[in-house]
Amino acid sequence: MHEPVDANADLLTPPVLSIGGVTKRFGPLTVLDRCSLDVAEGEIVTLLGPSGCGKTTLLRCIAGFWAPDAGTITIDGADTVRVPVNRRPVGVVFQSYALFPHLTVAKNVAYGLRMRGMAKADIAARVARALETVALSDFAGRYPAQLSGGQQQRVAIARVLVLEPRVLLLDEPFNALDAKLRGAMQVDLRQLIKRLGITAIFVTHDQEEALTMSDRIAVMRAGRIEQLAPPEEIFDHPATAYVADFIGSSNFWQSHAEGGRVNLPDGQSAPSHRAGDVTIMVRPHNLAIRPGEDGPLKGAVGFQRNIGALVEYHVATDGGGTVRVMAMRQERGRSIADGTRVTLSILDPNLCAVYEPQ
Amino acid sequence: MSSATALPPRGMLRIATDATLDKLLSGRGIWPAVPAIVVLAAVAVIPFGILLSLGFSDIAVERGAIISQTFTLDYVRTALADPLTFTVFQRSMVLALSTMLLCLFFGYPVAYLFLIGGPWVRRLILVLTIAPLLTSGIVRTYAWLVILGGRGLVNNTLIEIGLIERPLRIINTHWAVLIGMAQIHLPVMILPLIAVMSRHDRRLDEASANLGASRLGTLVNVILPLSVPGIGTGAALVFTISYTTFVVPQLLGGGNYLNAATMIYEQVVYSLEWSKGSVSSMILMATCLVVLVFIALITNHFTRWTKGREA
Numbered sequence: 081m082h083e084p085v086d087a088n089a090d091l092l093t094p095p096v097l098s099i100g101g102v103t104k105r106f107g108p109l110t111v112l113d114r115c116s117l118d119v120a121e122g123e124i125v126t127l128l129g130p131s132g133c134g135k136t137t138l139l140r141c142i143a144g145f146w147a148p149d150a151g152t153i154t155i156d157g158a159d160t161v162r163v164p165v166n167r168r169p170v171g172v173v174f175q176s177y178a179l180f181p182h183l184t185v186a187k188n189v190a191y192g193l194r195m196r197g198m199a200k201a202d203i204a205a206r207v208a209r210a211l212e213t214v215a216l217s218d219f220a221g222r223y224p225a226q227l228s229g230g231q232q233q234r235v236a237i238a239r240v241l242v243l244e245p246r247v248l249l250l251d252e253p254f255n256a257l258d259a260k261l262r263g264a265m266q267v268d269l270r271q272l273i274k275r276l277g278i279t280a281i282f283v284t285h286d287q288e289e290a291l292t293m294s295d296r297i298a299v300m301r302a303g304r305i306e307q308l309a310p311p312e313e314i315f316d317h318p319a320t321a322y323v324a325d326f327i328g329s330s331n332f333w334q335s336h337a338e339g340g341r342v343n344l345p346d347g348q349s350a351p352s353h354r355a356g357d358v359t360i361m362v363r364p365h366n367l368a369i370r371p372g373e374d375g376p377l378k379g380a381v382g383f384q385r386n387i388g389a390l391v392e393y394h395v396a397t398d399g400g401g402t403v404r405v406m407a408m409r410q411e412r413g414r415s416i417a418d419g420t421r422v423t424l425s426i427l428d429p430n431l432c433a434v435y436e437p438q
Numbered sequence: 439m440s441s442a443t444a445l446p447p448r449g450m451l452r453i454a455t456d457a458t459l460d461k462l463l464s465g466r467g468i469w470p471a472v473p474a475i476v477v478l479a480a481v482a483v484i485p486f487g488i489l490l491s492l493g494f495s496d497i498a499v500e501r502g503a504i505i506s507q508t509f510t511l512d513y514v515r516t517a518l519a520d521p522l523t524f525t526v527f528q529r530s531m532v533l534a535l536s537t538m539l540l541c542l543f544f545g546y547p548v549a550y551l552f553l554i555g556g557p558w559v560r561r562l563i564l565v566l567t568i569a570p571l572l573t574s575g576i577v578r579t580y581a582w583l584v585i586l587g588g589r590g591l592v593n594n595t596l597i598e599i600g601l602i603e604r605p606l607r608i609i610n611t612h613w614a615v616l617i618g619m620a621q622i623h624l625p626v627m628i629l630p631l632i633a634v635m636s637r638h639d640r641r642l643d644e645a646s647a648n649l650g651a652s653r654l655g656t657l658v659n660v661i662l663p664l665s666v667p668g669i670g671t672g673a674a675l676v677f678t679i680s681y682t683t684f685v686v687p688q689l690l691g692g693g694n695y696l697n698a699a700t701m702i703y704e705q706v707v708y709s710l711e712w713s714k715g716s717v718s719s720m721i722l723m724a725t726c727l728v729v730l731v732f733i734a735l736i737t738n739h740f741t742r743w744t745k746g747r748e749a
Contacts, residue, residue: 143644143648144648145644145647165644165647165648166647166648166649166650166651166652166655167650168648170648171648172644172645172648174641174644174645176641178639178641178642178644178645179645180642180645180646180660181664181743182663182664182741182743183743191646191649191651191659192649192650195646195649195650195651195652195655195659196650223743225743239649240648240649243649243650
């Protein structure tokens with residue numbers, strides 16, 4: 081098993097949100113297992129993982145909808161676990177937005193201020209400013225059902241931003257949007273959060289969303305944080321085979337390491353910090369493909385598809401298994417036809433990752 | 439040549455017939471409703487027409503059959519001028535409206551419990567709400583006779599704990615009728631409320647709490663406004679059955695408790711004044727409709743947000 085990730089790595093300022101060893105069980109099921117995570121001022125941290133990995137549970141514990149069975153949650157150094165849900169300085173943007181259908185856009189945004197007993201005139205001014213921030217001033221009098229999905233999302237964001245929360249929690253906020261709108265909204269939302277300097281936790285199962293939105297990504301698996309690092313590091317140096325498999329596509333081989341070197345399937349070798357049986361991971365774009373049979377890693381092209389400027393080949397290797405290769409598509413050049421015998425080689429052996437055997 | 443243009447070609451006629459047949463067989467348009475319309479006409483519209491005609495005419499009855507009928511406005515005029523009419527309908531109205539409010543007062547907390555409760559609480563509430571409906575209203579009314587009677591449960595308990603010395607006279611009063619009606623009609627209020635609550639999106643409550651609302655704040659600002667359709671339906675149903683109820687006032691109010699239904703019963707069955715009874719029925723129906731329209735208007739006012747959904 082992996083040790084819990086050290087959460088306090090290289091934070092310069094004291095964390096706004098600090099989660100220490102949070103555990104949550106539902107009956108015999110441990111949904112969160114000693115999760116620790118520190119989030120700095122103005123940082124966007126993504127909880128990334130498949131459904132059931134505990135990311136939403138952690139979010140609900142931070143928001144206060146559920147109480148953790150063990151562990152601490154502090155905001156600005158103050159213990160938050162015992163603070164009731166309606167007194168936490170935390171704003172949640174729900175997956176389906178949970179806008180009040182019986183209230184207009186302006187009243188939805190005003191709701192939190194009204195609950196805090198603010199004067200009517202102040203509420204109106206702040207609501208107007210919040211709606212301006214999300215470019216919805218013209219829709220103040222509409223009901224949520226009269227808005228598009230993207231507009232509803234902006235109302236949900238304005239509704240919590242108007243309260244100036246210390247931590248913004250976003251639970252898969254792009255799920256309800258169609259694919260085309262999603263990309264644009266991701267960029268917009270990240271820019272908005274960055275412009276306002278809000279500390280945010282973002283939950284998603286979509287790696288592309290995570291890579292777009294985050295300053296750091298926490299990849300979660302079975303209630304634990306498997307790796308916590310900036311997007312580039314997660315992508316380039318996945319800490320475990322699980323992370324490598326989850327982020328981007330990967331090829332895995334079983335191999336043997338000895339004397340600080342590991343044998344690669346194409347006959348080359350790479351440095352290894354492990355010894356004995358290992359799993360090696362090679363990204364599809366770190367493989368070269370050429371027709372003919374002049375190397376140890378041979379196979380036949382089984383399937384190919386164009387992805388814009390790239391071609392992805394699925395090569396059935398002679399040793400069994402399918403290897404994915406990503407290659408630049410040659411201009412006017414012909415790609416390698418299905419069924420062709422090909423040889424694969426690793427472009428840069430130093431970029432191969434070595435993990436414990438699986 | 440000329441005959442061919444004057445008549446539609448044979449093929450076309452056949453298509454037209456097929457379409458009609460197809461419509462009939464596939465049950466499109468108004469056709470599926472025809473059996474219901476026929477039954478309603480036979481058992482509701484026609485008798486109602488007869489009832490209406492009785493109110494506007496002088497009739498002579500011989501051995502249970504009408505032998506002559508002449509038009510007159512006398513009965514309508516007399517009924518409207520009679521102070522007893524006003525008293526009885528006012529009493530019925532007050533009784534029905536207070537039953538409605540009592541049912542709402544006791545029913546809403548049950549519905550709220552249903553909303554926040556787990557699956558077992560929900561099941562229990564559903565069973566406890568529906569079970570009384572499986573027994574006859576008359577049986578439940580008799581049960582109240584036992585409970586509220588001179589030596590009934592209520593009086594015995596009150597005497598034993600020393601609050602009163604002699605049994606209170608509850609039975610055969612307005613209060614007995616009100617208590618009995620509120621209890622017997624309570625499920626009719628709870629069921630539409632539960633229907634609304636079971637569709638309620640609990641994430642809205644979480645959002646409300648996250649935005650700083652207390653449980654009470656969420657109840658008042660989110661749950662209550664969104665359950666207005668259930669309140670409207672429940673109120674309309676309870677009002678209608680309470681306003682027109684016969685059994686409960688007859689049994690718990692004693693022989694002389696007169697509400698609209700018991701009055702009509704006496705006019706038709708004892709005094710055999712069918713025309714009088716007909717006029718009273720029409721007043722009952724008209725006033726009931728007025729209140730129902732009023733309830734509908736209020737419900738509409740509080741559910742404006744459901745209108746104009748098109749973006």
